[in-house]
Amino acid sequence: MKYSYKDYKHLLRLLAIFLLGVGVFLIARALFTPASFGEFGHYRGDSLRENMGFAAEYAGMAACKKCHEAVYTKKSKSKHKGLSCETCHGPALRHSLEPKKEKIVKPGSKDLCHLCHSINSVRRKDFPQVDFKKHNPGEDCLACHDSHDPL
Amino acid sequence: MDEIIRVLFEYLGKVQGFIYPNEIELHWSILIVLYPFITGLVAGAFILASLERVFNVKEVKPTYRLALLTALAFLLIAPMPLNIHLGHPERALEILFTPHLSSAMAIFGFVYIWYLMVVLVVEIWLDYRKDIVILAQSEKGIKKYIYQAMALWSYNISPEALELDDKIGKFVTIIGVPSAFLLHGYVGFIFGSIKANPWWSSPLMPVIFIFSAMVSGIALVMLIYMIVSWLRKVVIDMNCLDTIGRYLLYAFIIDFSLETLDLIHRFYESNEAFGALAMLMSGKLHISLLIVQIALGTLVPITLLSIIQLIKVKPEIRKPMYFSAGMLTLIGIFAMRWNVVIGGQLFSKSFRGFTTYKLELIGKEGLMTAAALIILPVIILAVLIYLFPPFAKETGE
Numbered sequence: 001m002k003y004s005y006k007d008y009k010h011l012l013r014l015l016a017i018f019l020l021g022v023g024v025f026l027i028a029r030a031l032f033t034p035a036s037f038g039e040f041g042h043y044r045g046d047s048l049r050e051n052m053g054f055a056a057e058y059a060g061m062a063a064c065k066k067c068h069e070a071v072y073t074k075k076s077k078s079k080h081k082g083l084s085c086e087t088c089h090g091p092a093l094r095h096s097l098e099p100k101k102e103k104i105v106k107p108g109s110k111d112l113c114h115l116c117h118s119i120n121s122v123r124r125k126d127f128p129q130v131d132f133k134k135h136n137p138g139e140d141c142l143a144c145h146d147s148h149d150p151l
Numbered sequence: 152m153d154e155i156i157r158v159l160f161e162y163l164g165k166v167q168g169f170i171y172p173n174e175i176e177l178h179w180s181i182l183i184v185l186y187p188f189i190t191g192l193v194a195g196a197f198i199l200a201s202l203e204r205v206f207n208v209k210e211v212k213p214t215y216r217l218a219l220l221t222a223l224a225f226l227l228i229a230p231m232p233l234n235i236h237l238g239h240p241e242r243a244l245e246i247l248f249t250p251h252l253s254s255a256m257a258i259f260g261f262v263y264i265w266y267l268m269v270v271l272v273v274e275i276w277l278d279y280r281k282d283i284v285i286l287a288q289s290e291k292g293i294k295k296y297i298y299q300a301m302a303l304w305s306y307n308i309s310p311e312a313l314e315l316d317d318k319i320g321k322f323v324t325i326i327g328v329p330s331a332f333l334l335h336g337y338v339g340f341i342f343g344s345i346k347a348n349p350w351w352s353s354p355l356m357p358v359i360f361i362f363s364a365m366v367s368g369i370a371l372v373m374l375i376y377m378i379v380s381w382l383r384k385v386v387i388d389m390n391c392l393d394t395i396g397r398y399l400l401y402a403f404i405i406d407f408s409l410e411t412l413d414l415i416h417r418f419y420e421s422n423e424a425f426g427a428l429a430m431l432m433s434g435k436l437h438i439s440l441l442i443v444q445i446a447l448g449t450l451v452p453i454t455l456l457s458i459i460q461l462i463k464v465k466p467e468i469r470k471p472m473y474f475s476a477g478m479l480t481l482i483g484i485f486a487m488r489w490n491v492v493i494g495g496q497l498f499s500k501s502f503r504g505f506t507t508y509k510l511e512l513i514g515k516e517g518l519m520t521a522a523a524l525i526i527l528p529v530i531i532l533a534v535l536i537y538l539f540p541p542f543a544k545e546t547g548e
Binding site for chain 1: 155156157159160163168169244245247248249251253268269273276280302303304305307309311312315316319501503504
């Protein structure tokens with residue numbers, strides 16, 4: 001052997017540092033991997049429970065029917081029958097549980113109608129669209145259209 | 152609810168045509184543009200350094216150490232844009248602890264550590280060991296201890312020890328070249344493997360990334376070499392500069408051919424996404440792709456570099472030509488990363504609409520953060536040059 005120990009002493013030290021690094025990694029891995037990791041799959045099991053912990057916000061259309069029978073029936077026969085109440089009124093689970101206490105929005109601005117009915121060339125041609133600059137500008141849409149039965 | 156509708160309605164102003172709600176806002180910002188840009192510089196600088204070591208291109212020797220230090224300075228910053236973007240430094244390590252073969256992203260940490268610790272730091276250490284030992288013995292005070300620690304308290308610089316260092320250094324460089332390819336090819340793979348995005352999804356992506364990395368890294372080291380020489384008031388080694396310029400040209404031609412191939416392929420294939428992509432190229436990316444990336448950032452530098460190859464140009468004129476070619480190259484490659492990352496998020500998966508990217512000035516993902524992340528490696532490089540003068544060898548021999 002051409003080289004003696006003192007010629008590669010520094011290299012052995014480097015190797016030792018490298019192994020030390022691997023060791024530190026393994027220890028850190030054992031310490032810091034979340035406890036619930038891998039419980040259900042390759043992720044932190046607790047994240048499921050954390051998400052389950054979030055309060056629900058939406059009640060669904062069936063819930064509204066119980067107290068707003070009239071609006072419900074009217075809407076289900078109208079052109080807007082495909083829309084869920086909460087699309088326009090926002091999440092309303094809390095309102096459904098405590099209607100007197102939890103206020104719900106009555107959307108008033110015409111931006112609401114814009115979102116779906118403004119002219120847009122990429123919408124399906126047979127979807128009703130109006131040019132907001134020409135279709136009775138300045139007037140409230142709701143003056144002529146009932147949002148629960150628009151035509 | 153009215154508030155939500157109002158805000159949503161405002162956002163619609165950023166949007167043309169039909170777009171899904173989760174596509175209005177870009178998720179990957181300028182920070183994610185910086186990430187491939189910076190790693191590209193690292194890989195490119197390293198490959199330039201290995202030209203000397205592995206491929207025996209002796210002319211570029213004056214830039215060998217400079218290139219290594221540049222690679223190190225930028226590599227230290229490379230993960231920062233990602234960490235800032237994700238915003239949870241306390242969780243950032245978890246991805247490393249729990250890698251999975253099905254996720255390319257989790258591999259980054261390993262590719263990074265491998266490249267930083269095993270390749271770059273070891274190679275620089277071996278190359279500098281003699282200098283470090285000498286400094287550890289000659290310096291005083293705090294610096295002495297720093298150098299002593301860096302020498303691992305082993306001060307043997309006998310010819311045998313140095314010969315051994317050199318052998319191992321060469322071996323590490325030989326591992327380093329594929330590692331540099333791996334590092335940046337990997338970054339390209341991250342984009343190229345996203346099958347849901349037709350702008351990204353392409354097996355050519357890693358290859359294009361590697362060659363554009365070489366282009367940007369070589370250009371960067373060339374610029375740094377020129378600037379540092381001016382600052383030190385020493386003569387630029389024209390032979391070295393010409394050689395770098397030549398390799399820059401070669402890498403550039405391959406890079407440009409690959410990118411053109413990619414474009415031609417898209418045009419010829421004209422798949423269902425092509426309409427949207429063509430509109431993207433001629434519309435939203437008109438300036439950053441056609442003008443900045445292709446015209447200013449590619450064709451002009453290639454022309455400048457070719458002129459030098461084809462006709463005899465005086466050194467006084469060659470220098471500014473190299474300098475402007477290098478600057479334009481960096482701008483062009485940055486634009487290329489921009490067009491990939493930002494461009495890939497501007498169109499809807501429905502292929503029927505586009506959104507707009509608004510770059511904010513301040514804020515976590517803003518222009519200021521990005522600027523800081525570009526300046527930081529330059530400062531680190533200055534410190535590294537101060538600690539490990541890369542010029543000693545060149546004047547000493």
